[in-house]
Amino acid sequence: MAEKRRTVSRRDLLRGTAGAVAAFTFVPGHVLGGVGSRPAGEKLNIAAIGSGGMGASNINACSSENIVALCDVDDKNAAGTFNKFPNAKKYNDFRVMLDKEDKNIDAVIVATPDHTHAVAAMACMKRGKHVYCQKPLAHSIYEVRKLTEAARQYKVQTQMGNQGHSSEEIRMLCEWIADGAIGPVREVYTWSDRPVGGDPWSDFPIMARPKETPPVPATLDWDLWLGPVQYRPYHPIYCPMQWRGWWDFGTGALGDMGCHIIDPAFWALKLGAPTRVEATTTHYQPEVASETYPRASIVRYEFPSRGDMPAVKLTWFDGRLLPPRPKDLEPARRLEGNGAIFLGDKGTIMHGSHGAGGVRIVPEEKMKAYKRPEKTLPRVRRGQAGHEQDWVRACKDGRPASSTFDYGGPLTEAVLLGVLAMRMKDTPLEWDPVNLKVTNVDEAQKHINPPYREGWTL
Amino acid sequence: MKEQKITRRSLMSAAAGVAAFTVVPRHVLGGAGQTPPSEKLNIAGIGVGGRGAGDMQELESQNIVALCDVDWANARGTFKRHPNAKKYKDFREMLDKEDKNIDAVMVATADHCHAVASMAAIKRGKHVYCEKPLTHSVYEARMLAQAAREHKVATQMGNQGQAGEETRLVCEMIWAGAIGQVREVHVWTDRPLNGINNVYWPQGVDRPKGEDPVPDTLDWDLWIGPAPMRPYVKGVYNPFVWRGWWDFGTGALGDIGCHAIDPVFRALKLGHPISVEACCTRVNDETYPVASRVTYEFPARGDMAPVRLNWYDGGMKPPRPPELEEGRKWDTNGHLYVGDKGMMLGNRLIPDARQREFGKPPQKLERSPGHHQEWINACKGGKPAGSNFPDHAGLLAQVVLLGNVALRPALKEKMLSTKLLWDGEAMKITNLPEANQYLQREYRKGWSL
Numbered sequence: 001m002a003e004k005r006r007t008v009s010r011r012d013l014l015r016g017t018a019g020a021v022a023a024f025t026f027v028p029g030h031v032l033g034g035v036g037s038r039p040a041g042e043k044l045n046i047a048a049i050g051s052g053g054m055g056a057s058n059i060n061a062c063s064s065e066n067i068v069a070l071c072d073v074d075d076k077n078a079a080g081t082f083n084k085f086p087n088a089k090k091y092n093d094f095r096v097m098l099d100k101e102d103k104n105i106d107a108v109i110v111a112t113p114d115h116t117h118a119v120a121a122m123a124c125m126k127r128g129k130h131v132y133c134q135k136p137l138a139h140s141i142y143e144v145r146k147l148t149e150a151a152r153q154y155k156v157q158t159q160m161g162n163q164g165h166s167s168e169e170i171r172m173l174c175e176w177i178a179d180g181a182i183g184p185v186r187e188v189y190t191w192s193d194r195p196v197g198g199d200p201w202s203d204f205p206i207m208a209r210p211k212e213t214p215p216v217p218a219t220l221d222w223d224l225w226l227g228p229v230q231y232r233p234y235h236p237i238y239c240p241m242q243w244r245g246w247w248d249f250g251t252g253a254l255g256d257m258g259c260h261i262i263d264p265a266f267w268a269l270k271l272g273a274p275t276r277v278e279a280t281t282t283h284y285q286p287e288v289a290s291e292t293y294p295r296a297s298i299v300r301y302e303f304p305s306r307g308d309m310p311a312v313k314l315t316w317f318d319g320r321l322l323p324p325r326p327k328d329l330e331p332a333r334r335l336e337g338n339g340a341i342f343l344g345d346k347g348t349i350m351h352g353s354h355g356a357g358g359v360r361i362v363p364e365e366k367m368k369a370y371k372r373p374e375k376t377l378p379r380v381r382r383g384q385a386g387h388e389q390d391w392v393r394a395c396k397d398g399r400p401a402s403s404t405f406d407y408g409g410p411l412t413e414a415v416l417l418g419v420l421a422m423r424m425k426d427t428p429l430e431w432d433p434v435n436l437k438v439t440n441v442d443e444a445q446k447h448i449n450p451p452y453r454e455g456w457t458l
Numbered sequence: 459m460k461e462q463k464i465t466r467r468s469l470m471s472a473a474a475g476v477a478a479f480t481v482v483p484r485h486v487l488g489g490a491g492q493t494p495p496s497e498k499l500n501i502a503g504i505g506v507g508g509r510g511a512g513d514m515q516e517l518e519s520q521n522i523v524a525l526c527d528v529d530w531a532n533a534r535g536t537f538k539r540h541p542n543a544k545k546y547k548d549f550r551e552m553l554d555k556e557d558k559n560i561d562a563v564m565v566a567t568a569d570h571c572h573a574v575a576s577m578a579a580i581k582r583g584k585h586v587y588c589e590k591p592l593t594h595s596v597y598e599a600r601m602l603a604q605a606a607r608e609h610k611v612a613t614q615m616g617n618q619g620q621a622g623e624e625t626r627l628v629c630e631m632i633w634a635g636a637i638g639q640v641r642e643v644h645v646w647t648d649r650p651l652n653g654i655n656n657v658y659w660p661q662g663v664d665r666p667k668g669e670d671p672v673p674d675t676l677d678w679d680l681w682i683g684p685a686p687m688r689p690y691v692k693g694v695y696n697p698f699v700w701r702g703w704w705d706f707g708t709g710a711l712g713d714i715g716c717h718a719i720d721p722v723f724r725a726l727k728l729g730h731p732i733s734v735e736a737c738c739t740r741v742n743d744e745t746y747p748v749a750s751r752v753t754y755e756f757p758a759r760g761d762m763a764p765v766r767l768n769w770y771d772g773g774m775k776p777p778r779p780p781e782l783e784e785g786r787k788w789d790t791n792g793h794l795y796v797g798d799k800g801m802m803l804g805n806r807l808i809p810d811a812r813q814r815e816f817g818k819p820p821q822k823l824e825r826s827p828g829h830h831q832e833w834i835n836a837c838k839g840g841k842p843a844g845s846n847f848p849d850h851a852g853l854l855a856q857v858v859l860l861g862n863v864a865l866r867p868a869l870k871e872k873m874l875s876t877k878l879l880w881d882g883e884a885m886k887i888t889n890l891p892e893a894n895q896y897l898q899r900e901y902r903k904g905w906s907l
Contacts, residue, residue: 283651283773322737
């Protein structure tokens with residue numbers, strides 16, 4: 001008995017798969033009475049899958065906890081993080097890591113390229129690990145739906161990496177909209193200067209698939225980098241940086257930034273699933289268009305009425321295209337590189353990127369005259385800078401984080417539906433969100449759940 | 459003796475007896491010299507390869523007496539077609555030497571030379587057919603329109619669609635009230651890209667390094683004309699692909715705008731806009747962007763409501779209207795007129811059932827004998843051509859080219875904060891003084907308008 005009790009470790013409790021049933025990785029948390037919570041003073045044991053780039057920053061933000069294991073397919077790209085946490089075990093294959101470290105890990109940060117989010121995050125949740133996953137939640141709409149369902153099923157604490165969702169401003173926006181500050185909203189413009197960003201020249205490749213086959217660097221496991229995607233030879237144009245511009249790996253400017261910039265509208269207007277999406281893009285040759293995202297796109301969403309809120313048209317512009325200047329915007333008032341404008345029956349609100357940053361009613365005189373409502377929504381400690389720690393807290397006290405998969409999943413589905421519309425450019429897609437079905441364009445359906453490479457499953 | 463010298467040719471040149479004074483306006487002499495309809499015009503061509511070759515063929519019913527091109531390789535086809543025409547590289551030399559032999563001039567150089575060539579011809583009292591866009595800058599377009607009026611020459615810009623049935627139908631449909639008041643128009647093109655398979659010419663690229671030997675058949679200095687000198691690089695500028703370069707071409711908007719916006723101008727009786735707003739993909743000081751959106755606002759005209767004209771290029775399109783039936787093509791180039799009482803895609807109401815119900819509008823406009831023929835007739839004393847500079851093309855080109863000012867890379871940061879407010883009468887951007895420098899450009903030494 002004493003021995004048995006010993007095996008019910010703190011670790012098991014935290015994972016939500018306590019004690020005697022630890023071996024059954026599919027036992028959902030709720031059967032066991034919910035995810036194990038932990039005394040406030042104790043630290044989580046966190047692993048990461050994808051430790052360079054954005055992952056490095058997410059891991060650092062969790063360094064209050066024990067970083068026990070780090071995984072990356074690219075030793076070079078991950079070197080900074082690997083060196084920073086010398087005591088963490090290092091892995092290239094997250095499947096090996098999860099097998100070997102299963103008992104030592106409470107929670108996992110997933111910050112791989114988009115195309116491996118789902119397989120990694122799902123493997124963690126199936127083992128009862130809490131998951132922080134970068135945005136967009138996954139690469140295909142089907143994957144997103146499955147991750148959302150799995151998070152519920154396994155009762156793990158989740159957080160999507162749209163850190164703006166923890167901000168003060170996004171809550172202010174929600175409260176103002178609910179207060180009727182600009183009346184019912186029927187039209188929203190959202191935009192991003194990506195893929196160009198602040199630089200005069202884009203970093204996103206817009207090209208046909210390269211034919212040359214340079215050797216794979218010794219520090220990179222190319223096969224693992226590809227993960228569930230169909231095999232193709234290594235080329236530095238894909239990794240470590242430029243995968244975002246390729247259909248097979250990234251989700252383009254919209255996938256990259258949509259989860260930040262559409263997020264405030266999605267929350268404040270309770271948008272849910274669109275009924276219709278249409279995109280137009282710059283033209284390019286089929287051998288290029290079948291491989292990489294366009295230089296610029298305009299994506300037009302239609303959301304149905306929700307409760308007492310009227311139907312909304314939401315338009316996305318990228319590649320430095322901008323929405324028309326609304327009447328309420330003062331002359332000389334700048335449209336920032338990323339942002340959104342809400343056109344209400346009684347006024348206009350504008351904000352910037354990431355969690356409605358800089359949210360204002362426009363013109364400024366209306367902002368100044370506005371009597372702000374009570375703050376009713378719960379705030380996140382340290383706002384957007386506290387996004388990772390909000391998840392750490394959730395893992396410890398069992399109260400959901402700000403952007404759980406229950407929220408981030410539907411947001412990502414909407415975003416990825418826009419990405420799909422870009423593939424089917426100039427063709428409006430009618431969407432059945434219950435059955436994940438484009439009801440009017442058969443051709444579109446094959447992109448909802450593209451097949452994995454042999455050896456990979458969700 | 460004196461009388462003998464006053465030939466038919468010198469009469470037609472409108473400077474009879476005073477042929478030496480090249481700037482004597484026609485009205486001083488009692489109007490433009492006219493060729494009787496039964497006689498043929500003597501026409502010279504400046505820029506006769508590419509589109510110019512096509513224009514010269516359209517004018518073959520007349521006498522083709524002189525041909526000028528800075529690129530004799532590109533002009534070879536036209537040169538061969540007219541073995542008796544005198545051949546030149548420098549249009550200034552041609553106009554000097556052939557002054558007495560020419561009634562009319564066709565100009566189809568690269569955009570950046572349109573104005574200097576056309577103006578030189580107009581000042582000599584020659585009738586001018588000039589390819590679209592009329593000029594490279596707003597200022598040049600205005601100057602050409604003024605000069606054409608002063609010198610009373612017959613002019614025509616090369617937007618041949620204006621002579622077509624389509625343009626007339628658009629006007630007649632809208633004037634018949636088919637869609638009520640029109641408050642919004644969308645015009646779009648896939649240029650500079652050609653469908654999804656090809657590129658007409660590159661935009662969004664940087665200037666190549668290096669220099670190639672100039673072919674013997676090309677006079678690079680003359681090709682550059684009034685633009686700033688730069689090294690010749692094979693295949694990058696000449697022929698044709700100069701369109702993408704700020705210094706030489708006018709981008710997708712300049713290329714297609716004078717075609718595509720023309721029917722909108724006529725049907726809605728547009729004048730100068732009050733503002734222009736623009737955004738585009740990455741852009742540098744060398745080439746136009748890959749895609750842009752430009753929005754013009756026009757004030758009310760008589761009983762016609764204010765209207766917004768939205769231009770898209772690079773393959774971007776406006777939203778497909780629900781009125782367009784499932785399965786109908788949503789083309790890569792098009793016009794959508796949005797009225798209070800309906801929509802027209804091109805010259806037809808959508809859905810098509812509405813067009814069938816509406817039927818044909820009453821015919822109000824005279825039909826054209828053909829775009830080039832209009833000009834030929836005008837040169838011979840007939841009525842002014844449909845896209846003559848003073849009444850139509852000068853204004854249309856100014857408005858189109860104003861859109862390019864709004865796309866200027868140096869203004870891009872400012873354009874995030876404003877639109878350009880336009881005083882058309884004064885030819886002035888009123889809210890962003892530094893933008894005015896792009897209405898006109900400084901010529902290279904030795905060149906003037």
